[in-house]
């Protein structure tokens with residue numbers, strides 16, 4: 001007897017057309033994003049770009065002006081006829097961005113365009129309780145500097161994975177603040193909304209929001225510093241996975257007999273390809289001293305130190321080898337590399353590219369490898385700005 005699979009039928013009761021409020025909300029977000037990315041822009045250009053009636057655009061714009069998201073001015077110039085009034089985002093709506101790194105924490109104030117007005121850097125405390133108390137004092141100083149402006153919220157980038165369901169930092173091998181609630185004490189002390197995100201995911205948001213990569217549907221960011229983080233956009237969506245743990249390619253072992261990693265395992269990708277790995281290669285070659293920093297190493301290579309050059313080349317080779325996993329797993333169109341190494345891209349870029357190209361699967365194609373336009377700190381901070389704003393602008397998370 002042949003049985004047929006039962007296929008669910010969507011009856012009229014299960015179909016619900018989008019309500020006019022939903023349509024209005026979507027149009028509002030489209031207009032807000034167009035003003036964000038194309039400002040200064042006139043109402044007529046907005047209508048042309050989104051294919052809506054001028055009257056609909058005028059209504060949406062009036063609402064955005066009333067909500068203080070958008071301001072008018074300056075006047076445009078046309079050869080003849082009425083002079084249009086340009087629209088732009090209100091610079092008096094600000095966001096406080098916090099970038100926690102294993103050794104230092106930065107607190108900055110930015111406007112909705114991702115432009116920073118101020119920033120303060122402090123050492124990151126070894127225990128989370130002290131670290132959060134230090135951060136709160138710094139955030140309160142930043143808040144005091146924003147008198148007369150509306151603070152949208154606080155965005156925090158963490159060097160680890162944050163579980164949005166339990167509100168806990170669940171994996172931060174280089175920070176060692178495990179299972180700690182960072183969010184509640186900051187919300188309580190400031191009265192502001194607080195959003196947390198993994199540092200690599202924050203860089204994905206920064207690339208999409210501020211670096212005009214919003215056309216890329218499949219994008220990977222690889223952050224290289226004390227460790228290696230990856231964040232990715234798949235089919236236009238930021239991927240977090242179960243417990244927020246997606247993207248830990250840095251802790252996939254390349255050699256089970258390799259050096260011990262901060263996560264407790266051995267031979268992870270990051271022990272071979274992080275900034276610390278390059279410093280270790282240099283010391284193992286009998287050069288340098290223990291207090292050498294990664295920027296020092298880049299400088300030495302530029303001054304003609306052959307051992308520094310070889311240490312950097314080895315790090316670059318391992319970066320490329322590890323990226324093969326990323327390419328095979330996610331087939332991105334583009335890989336954005338963030339970190340101090342982008343300053344020496346003439347050394348890193350060709351080696352990484354050759355390693356990735358060497359093993360592209362049949363049918364696959366190598367992604368475009370791009371160094372980030374700004375250093376890692378700025379990328380993470382701008383990502384925290386996007387993290388706060390995406391609630392109103394409605395994209396990607």
Ligand SMILES: [Zn+2]
Pocket residue numbers: 250251252261262263264265268
């Ligand atoms: Zn590891």
